[in-house]
Amino acid sequence: xxxxxxxxxLTSGRTLxxxxxxxxxKMTDDYQKAVAVCELDTASMExxxxxxxxxxxxxxxxxxxxxxxKHNKNLEPGVAxxxxxxxxxxxxxxxxxxxxxxGFKSLSASITSTPDASIxxxxxxxxxxxxxxx
Amino acid sequence: MTESTETFKDxxxxxxxxxxxxxxxxxxxxxxxxxxxxxxxxxxxxxxxxENRCPWPSVKGEKVSLQEAIERVVxxxxxSKRLLIYGLSSTENDAQREAYKLAELAHAVxxxxxxVCHGPTILGAQESGKAGASLAEVRHxxxxxxxxxxxxxxxxxxxxxRYVRQPGEYIQDPKEERKIWLVDIRATTTSRMVxxxxxxxxxxxxxxxxxxxxxxxxxxLDASEVGCxxxxxxxxxxxxxxxxxxxxLFFGLGLTQTRGRHRNVDAAIRLIQDLNAYTKWTxxxxxxxYNVSGAHKTSTWVTGYPYAVDxxxxxxxxxPGEYTAVDMLARGEADALLNIASDPVAHFPRAAVAHLMRxxxxxxxxxxxxxxxxxxxxxxxxxxxxxxxxxxxRMDGLPLYLKxxxxxxxxxxxxxxxxxxxxxxxxxxxxx
Numbered sequence: 211x212x213x214x215x216x217x218x219x220l221t222s223g224r225t226l227x228x229x230x231x232x233x234x235x236k237m238t239d240d241y242q243k244a245v246a247v248c249e250l251d252t253a254s255m256e257x258x259x260x261x262x263x264x265x266x267x268x269x270x271x272x273x274x275x276x277x278x279x280k281h282n283k284n285l286e287p288g289v290a291x292x293x294x295x296x297x298x299x300x301x302x303x304x305x306x307x308x309x310x311x312x313g314f315k316s317l318s319a320s321i322t323s324t325p326d327a328s329i330x331x332x333x334x335x336x337x338x339x340x341x342x343x344x
Numbered sequence: 345m346t347e348s349t350e351t352f353k354d355x356x357x358x359x360x361x362x363x364x365x366x367x368x369x370x371x372x373x374x375x376x377x378x379x380x381x382x383x384x385x386x387x388x389x390x391x392x393x394x395e396n397r398c399p400w401p402s403v404k405g406e407k408v409s410l411q412e413a414i415e416r417v418v419x420x421x422x423x424s425k426r427l428l429i430y431g432l433s434s435t436e437n438d439a440q441r442e443a444y445k446l447a448e449l450a451h452a453v454x455x456x457x458x459x460v461c462h463g464p465t466i467l468g469a470q471e472s473g474k475a476g477a478s479l480a481e482v483r484h485x486x487x488x489x490x491x492x493x494x495x496x497x498x499x500x501x502x503x504x505x506r507y508v509r510q511p512g513e514y515i516q517d518p519k520e521e522r523k524i525w526l527v528d529i530r531a532t533t534t535s536r537m538v539x540x541x542x543x544x545x546x547x548x549x550x551x552x553x554x555x556x557x558x559x560x561x562x563x564x565l566d567a568s569e570v571g572c573x574x575x576x577x578x579x580x581x582x583x584x585x586x587x588x589x590x591x592x593l594f595f596g597l598g599l600t601q602t603r604g605r606h607r608n609v610d611a612a613i614r615l616i617q618d619l620n621a622y623t624k625w626t627x628x629x630x631x632x633x634y635n636v637s638g639a640h641k642t643s644t645w646v647t648g649y650p651y652a653v654d655x656x657x658x659x660x661x662x663x664p665g666e667y668t669a670v671d672m673l674a675r676g677e678a679d680a681l682l683n684i685a686s687d688p689v690a691h692f693p694r695a696a697v698a699h700l701m702r703x704x705x706x707x708x709x710x711x712x713x714x715x716x717x718x719x720x721x722x723x724x725x726x727x728x729x730x731x732x733x734x735x736x737x738r739m740d741g742l743p744l745y746l747k748x749x750x751x752x753x754x755x756x757x758x759x760x761x762x763x764x765x766x767x768x769x770x771x772x773x774x775x776x
Contacts, residue, residue, distance in 0.1 A: 219546050219547075221529065221530070221546065223495060223498070223499075223597065223598070224495060224498045224499035224632075225498045226384060226385070226497070226498045226501065226533070228498075229359070229360075229384075229385040229388075229498065229499065229501075230384055230385050230388045231388075233359065233385055233388040233389040233392060234388050234392045234395055234396065235392075235395050235396025235711055235712065235713075236396070236687055236690060236711065236712070236713035236714055237396060237712050237713065237714070237716075237717075238395075238396060272693070272694060273694050284530075284531040284532075284535075285530055285531070286529075286530060286531070286543070289529065289530055289546065291530065294691065295690055295691070296689070296690045296691075296714060299690070299691060299692060299693055299694060299697070300694055302693040302694065303693060303695075304670055304671075304673075304674035304692075304693040304694070304695040304696050306664075306665055306668065306670055306671055307605055307665075308664065308665030308666075309463060309464055309467060309605045309606060309664050309665060309668070310455070310459035310460065310463050310651070310652055310664045310665060310668025310669070310670060310671060311459065311460055311463055311464055311600065311601060311605055311668075311670075312460070312601075312670055312692075312693045313601065313602070313603065314460075314597070314601040314602075315529075315546070315547075315597075315598065315601045315602035315603075316529075316546040316547045316602055316603065332714060333717065335714075336689060336714050336717040336718060337717075339689070339694075339697050339698055339700075339701045339718070340701050340718070
């Protein structure tokens with residue numbers, strides 16, 4: 211089966227690759243490759259009919275982002291993971307429950323296979339915020 | 345060539361809150377060429393310290409002198425009504441002190457990245473206290489180490505090999521005599537390194553913590569499972585935790601950033617307090633940036649409060665949710681941002697970043713980051729622990745001296761000196 215979308219609980223956090231790329235530089239290709247990915251379990255990959263490196267769109271009530279799919283066979287079905295960084299934050303609400311801390315973990319999200327979508331470069335991602343300014 | 349080769353011994357690594365101070369750094373011709381003992385990220389930090397650098401001070405993308413950049417910074421600050429000073433976790437203690445001094449002078453709000461990592465830990469500790477320990481004590485004494493909502497293999501790569509899987513005074517064979525457990529919502533590299541992995545349902549940390557508390561106190565529960573963990577397994581865990589000679593809870597952002605925030609930490613603190621009725625248990629947050637622990641500690645020493653400090657009335661006030669950076673930006677309250685050693689454009693929610701794009705931003709950082717692209721003024725700084733000295737605080741509160749290994753790029757000075765220049769120039773402008 212392919213197409214359609216899957217509902218997931220989306221979480222974020224650190225990865226070794228993200229840490230290394232961050233130290234190298236936040237505007238490098240390495241950093242983009244480390245953070246513009248979404249790890250999905252086997253069932254979700256099969257359901258969407260996608261393979262490693264395919265572009266997918268993640269949608270939450272606060273926004274959407276396009277990233278590369280990455281298979282993680284150890285993930286529990288229904289859980290997806292995006293490394294902490296600018297692509298994940300497009301999906302994030304700013305409500306902090308009066309603590310200062312947004313809810314970085316366990317967002318309800320839908321994931322769709324979008325083979326024709328392109329992943330924004332870090333420069334374009336930054337520029338997209340500037341468009342909001344106008 | 346040998347006279348131009350120098351090896352610096354026992355250098356603290358300024359990446360994560362472990363502040364591993366056993367790194368040997370080899371320098372040739374003023375360049376770092378090799379490090380030993382460091383993790384993969386540490387290697388990138390030292391060997392790649394000259395990559396992606398912010399090359400010179402700039403205003404609206406135009407190269408200017410440092411003095412001209414400072415003049416523009418002072419203009420922005422002097423004309424702002426609600427300045428937010430933010431960041432500070434990837435710089436050293438003296439720079440943090442200068443930031444608080446500037447905040448007082450400018451009647452600004454000063455917040456550090458604690459507010460988006462272990463801020464809830466501090467709120468929890470303010471409610472319930474916290475039984476702490478040093479990492480050395482963990483190595484020497486602990487026979488049960490419990491990680492909760494943390495993935496040290498990715499975020500603190502040497503935490504387990506350096507502080508936990510090492511023999512200590514009372515633990516001769518750490519593999520046999522010390523057990524490592526992990527509670528998390530997903531399998532990670534860390535879950536494959538530990539002796540026992542307990543997977544819980546996302547968002548049920550508080551439920552599981554409270555269940556453990558009840559079981560440790562001897563209550564019987566009318567439930568077959570909590571958070572997808574069977575009561576029998578939780579009972580077995582509770583018994584083992586009570587039977588440990590010395591237990592340690594290391595908790596990460598899986599506890600502080602998830603539903604419940606500081607209430608999760610509050611419950612974890614009370615769990616440890618309950619366990620101390622039977623045996624010895626301590627707890628420690630897995631602090632991320634190398635000196636985020638220092639940022640909240642220096643803020644507390646100087647202002648009386650750990651983060652989210654408002655000097656609008658001339659004296660410090662503390663209110664998370666009001667004076668925290670994400671809230672101030674998302675509400676559209678801040679009218680200028682001075683960012684030091686952090687990257688809010690890369691790490692804040694969309695609404696907060698959108699407002700940040702509407703106000704003048706001053707960015708002080710050694711490297712180009714996403715906030716650099718949004719900043720009106722960019723000022724490069726020396727990297728503490730590599731290009732200038734200083735002090736930083738390890739995740740257990742131990743202050744360590746950071747060494748200068750190589751010279752910074754020409755004309756680049758430490759954060760503390762840049763902030764002092766801004767403070768002194770602003771003071772002169774305000775006296776006119």
